[in-house]
Amino acid sequence: MGRYILRRVAGLLFTFLIVSIITFSLMHSVPGGPFDENKQPLPAAAKANILHKYGLDKPVWQQYVRYMWAAVHFDFGIPFQSPTETVQSLIARVWPATLQLAAIVIALSYTLGLLFGIVAAVRQNSWIDHAVTAAATMGFAVPNFVIGVWLILIFSVSLHWLPTGGWGHPVQFIMPTLAYAAAPMALVARYTRVNMLESMRADYVRTARSKGLSESQIIVRHILKNALVPLITVLGPQIPNIATGSIFIESVFRVPGLGRYFVTSTYARDYPMIMATMMLAAFLWGFVYLVSDILYSLIDPRVRLTGSSRL
Amino acid sequence: MSAEPRPSAAATEPAIVQRTLWRNAARSFSRNRLAMVGLVVVAVLVICAVVPFLLAPQSYYKASLIDNLQFPSARHWFGTDQVGRDLLSRIIYGIRTSLLVGFSVQAIAFVVGFPLGAAAGLRGGWIDWLVLRLLEIMTAVPGFLFALFLMTVLGNGLINVIIAISVTSWIDVCRLTRAQILSLREREFVVAARSYGAGDWRLVLRHLLPHALPPLVIMLALGIPNAMFAEAGLSFLGVGINDPVPSLGKMVSESMAYLSPYWYMGVFPTVTIALAMLGFNFVGDGLRDALDPTMYNNA
Numbered sequence: 042m043g044r045y046i047l048r049r050v051a052g053l054l055f056t057f058l059i060v061s062i063i064t065f066s067l068m069h070s071v072p073g074g075p076f077d078e079n080k081q082p083l084p085a086a087a088k089a090n091i092l093h094k095y096g097l098d099k100p101v102w103q104q105y106v107r108y109m110w111a112a113v114h115f116d117f118g119i120p121f122q123s124p125t126e127t128v129q130s131l132i133a134r135v136w137p138a139t140l141q142l143a144a145i146v147i148a149l150s151y152t153l154g155l156l157f158g159i160v161a162a163v164r165q166n167s168w169i170d171h172a173v174t175a176a177a178t179m180g181f182a183v184p185n186f187v188i189g190v191w192l193i194l195i196f197s198v199s200l201h202w203l204p205t206g207g208w209g210h211p212v213q214f215i216m217p218t219l220a221y222a223a224a225p226m227a228l229v230a231r232y233t234r235v236n237m238l239e240s241m242r243a244d245y246v247r248t249a250r251s252k253g254l255s256e257s258q259i260i261v262r263h264i265l266k267n268a269l270v271p272l273i274t275v276l277g278p279q280i281p282n283i284a285t286g287s288i289f290i291e292s293v294f295r296v297p298g299l300g301r302y303f304v305t306s307t308y309a310r311d312y313p314m315i316m317a318t319m320m321l322a323a324f325l326w327g328f329v330y331l332v333s334d335i336l337y338s339l340i341d342p343r344v345r346l347t348g349s350s351r352l
Numbered sequence: 353m354s355a356e357p358r359p360s361a362a363a364t365e366p367a368i369v370q371r372t373l374w375r376n377a378a379r380s381f382s383r384n385r386l387a388m389v390g391l392v393v394v395a396v397l398v399i400c401a402v403v404p405f406l407l408a409p410q411s412y413y414k415a416s417l418i419d420n421l422q423f424p425s426a427r428h429w430f431g432t433d434q435v436g437r438d439l440l441s442r443i444i445y446g447i448r449t450s451l452l453v454g455f456s457v458q459a460i461a462f463v464v465g466f467p468l469g470a471a472a473g474l475r476g477g478w479i480d481w482l483v484l485r486l487l488e489i490m491t492a493v494p495g496f497l498f499a500l501f502l503m504t505v506l507g508n509g510l511i512n513v514i515i516a517i518s519v520t521s522w523i524d525v526c527r528l529t530r531a532q533i534l535s536l537r538e539r540e541f542v543v544a545a546r547s548y549g550a551g552d553w554r555l556v557l558r559h560l561l562p563h564a565l566p567p568l569v570i571m572l573a574l575g576i577p578n579a580m581f582a583e584a585g586l587s588f589l590g591v592g593i594n595d596p597v598p599s600l601g602k603m604v605s606e607s608m609a610y611l612s613p614y615w616y617m618g619v620f621p622t623v624t625i626a627l628a629m630l631g632f633n634f635v636g637d638g639l640r641d642a643l644d645p646t647m648y649n650n651a
Contacts, residue, residue, distance in 0.1 A: 052488065056488055056489055056492045057492070059489045059492075060489065060492045060493065063489075064501065067501075067502070067505050068504075068505060070505070071505050071506075071507075178630070178633065178634075178637075179630070181633070182577065182626075182629040182630050182633040183625075183626045183629055183630070184581050184584060184585065184625060184626075184629065186585070186588055186604065187604070187622040187625050187626055190604060190607070190608070190611070190618050190622050191622060193611060193618075194611060194615055194618055194619065197611075197612075198611050198612045198613075198615055199615075205611075281494075282494055288496075288497075288500070288585075288589065289585060289588065289589070292588070292589060292605075293608070303497075303500070304500070304589050304590075304591075307500060307501070307503070307504040307591060308504075308590070308591075310504065315501065315504070318497075319493055319497070319501060322493045322494060322497055323492045323493045326491075326492065326493060326494060327492060
């Protein structure tokens with residue numbers, strides 16, 4: 042186990058390194074930079090000065106080494122779009138909104154999704170089952186920004202019940218979380234239902250039934266316990282997705298979070314901010330995959346960890 | 353059903369299995385009501401995409417400021433946008449953009465992912481190692497984030513959108529192909545084909561591909577709406593398709609500033625996106641239920 046974890050962490054670091062190289066070199070390989078003169082012409086000396094200040098006059102590999110050296114000391118540079126602070130302080134300022142949103146969405150979608158999935162499976166082919174399946178298909182297929190626009194049209198434009206956007210007041214949380222939770226909730230409900238149905242047909246359930254256990258005991262002790270195991274590997278990785286990927290929701294509802302700043306960074310070619318966000322996403326993503334694989338093996342003794350189980 | 357005479361005896365056996373599989377699949381697909389609804393939606397979308405110039409009442413790019421922001425009427429069924437362009441025409445051409453991206457991305461995913469996965473699965477060794485590392489690197493960040501990042505590097509435009517989405521779309525195809533071929537390569541018919549001297553290419557295309565095809569078809573079909581979603585998303589965020597080419601995602605983001613009182617500007621493009629996504633997903637799910645016998649009981 043220890044060796045397995047060590048090997049996975051080493052693999053993670055290697056991937057991390059490659060991602061940083063790819064991101065960095067791609068960013069610097071294109072013509073055009075943050076200080077292009079199409080908006081404000083600068084005297085040559087001033088431009089050379091500003092490029093020198095940010096180290097942009099050096100060869101790319103030197104810039105990379107310099108960046109990584111600073112990055113391992115937790116210095117990710119200064120965001121071009123907000124030069125009075127550091128990248129860390131900008132992320133620290135804008136990430137809480139995203140994390141708040143993500144926390145509500147994860148709590149909402151996992152509890153409700155699980156509940157709907159269980160009910161649908163237990164009452165298979167009833168109207169509840171059909172309703173859950175239909176809603177899950179909708180929630181899974183329709184993009185969240187489309188749902189967001191519909192919510193705005195219904196609750197803000199026609200009914201005037203809720204504000205169209207912003208962040209801070211609890212009333213402003215309602216529509217973003219609903220629009221955002223739809224897809225993960227659908228995913229959880231779908232997987233829970235299918236896994237429940239699968240373990241309902243297992244031999245040990247028939248055995249449990251034959252020895253006279255009550256239906257609720259069978260569901261909780263035998264079916265649910267086994268049905269939840271595969272959910273870890275499927276749904277664990279959804280968490281970093283939710284924590285970093287609320288890009289659309291933040292643009293629809295004007296939430297000042299990390300996703301929205303990532304988009305403005307791409308408009309402004311804000312290299313330090315883009316780089317830091319990509320690394321953050323890669324770190325969270327790899328970390329959660331590793332944790333979910335380890336959890337999986339701890340919970341289900343039938344699973345033996347060998348290679349990289351993401352494949 | 354009788355087997356047709358085939359040039360080589362070894363090829364006959366999988367051919368029979370395969371034909372009955374596809375025929376059964378077609379029958380069970382046509383019995384699946386949801387899948388048929390999806391197929392109708394997809395058919396309508398494909399017609400819009402292929403002959404938009406026959407269906408669109410007006411040009412998609414001609415602005416007419418006198419007619420701007422008109423509510424739906426007999427003349428403009430879906431109304432007009434902020435510069436007076438006919439929204440119905442823009443949606444029809446937007447469907448073309450969306451489908452173009454969806455199908456191109458999946459074609460690239462197959463052309464890149466299948467050979468890589470096949471090489472990794474069949475040859476093993478250093479090729480397999482290399483492909484696995486490549487997959488690991490490509491999945492290191494969420495796919496959409498990477499596409500968004502690539503769009504900053506590449507700049508807006510239809511071709512660039514296709515490239516940016518394709519860069520991560522082949523991964524699942526590659527992984528699935530590798531897994532399929534790994535599980536097939538020791539089977540008797542493969543060993544037999546090898547023993548009479550079939551080369552790698554022949555082995556893959558003639559013997560392995562037909563067996564690996566059903567799950568691949570399902571994956572490619574379900575990948576189309578994903579790619580369409582990515583295109584709409586990129587365009588929605590303002591880093592996708594360039595003007596004057598219409599994109600449904602871009603129309604949604606343009607409508608955001610006008611939703612009150614011009615609700616129709618938001619309603620028609622979003623409903624079109626939702627219908628398209630549902631239609632393609634229904635078809636994909638229907639294919640899965642029809643082609644994957646292990647799913648029969650749960651579906």
